[in-house]
Amino acid sequence: MAATPDLCTEEEVSELVYAFYAKVHEDPLLAPIFNAHVKDWDQHLAKMVDFWSSTLRGTARYRGTPMPRHAQLPGLNPGLFKRWLSLFHQTTHDLDNVAMRERADVLAPRIAESLWYGYQMYNQPTRLPMDLEDR
Ligand code: HEM
Numbered sequence: 108m109a110a111t112p113d114l115c116t117e118e119e120v121s122e123l124v125y126a127f128y129a130k131v132h133e134d135p136l137l138a139p140i141f142n143a144h145v146k147d148w149d150q151h152l153a154k155m156v157d158f159w160s161s162t163l164r165g166t167a168r169y170r171g172t173p174m175p176r177h178a179q180l181p182g183l184n185p186g187l188f189k190r191w192l193s194l195f196h197q198t199t200h201d202l203d204n205v206a207m208r209e210r211a212d213v214l215a216p217r218i219a220e221s222l223w224y225g226y227q228m229y230n231q232p233t234r235l236p237m238d239l240e241d242r
Pocket residue numbers: 137140141144145146154155158170171172173176177180183184187188189191214215218219222
């Protein structure tokens with residue numbers, strides 16, 4: 108799927124990221140995980156803006172490697188990924204920019220699924236990986 112700079116503005120990307128993390132901070136399941144691992148919130152949020160700017164607008168500003176980061180987080184499971192996606196979809200639901208919402212709603216579950224696959228391959232290499240929907 109080609110990303111386009113015209114899909115949304117940088118301001119819309121920032122609004123999406125900050126609105127999503129406002130929900131994360133309130134969430135009893137996800138907040139403790141982020142608070143345990145994010146040392147510098149300004150830096151994390153700036154990185155996440157770069158990530159979504161890259162995926163939605165094709166700016167290629169994000170240079171990180173999310174897979175090993177998530178693989179090393181203890182205790183991730185399908186329920187947590189589904190919770191993350193539920194908060195994300197609640198956030199995109201409020202976007203006025205319909206094209207941006209639709210793109211974000213397609214990309215996030217794909218990335219979540221691939222992170223969950225990578226997580227299982229890293230942490231349980233002898234077991235067959237399951238889809239997020241398998242349980
Ligand atoms: C169970 C669901 C998830 C949890 C609990 C979670 C948690 C975290 C945490 C704690 C970090 C910071 C890690 C660190 O700085 O050491 C992080 C980074 C990040 N997360 Fe997630 N995450 C989840 C799902 C996702 C999904 C579905 C996406 C994308 C659609 C995503 C994208 C990212 C990105 C891009 C980073 C920055 C990695 C880097 O370059 O340092 N995460 N996540």
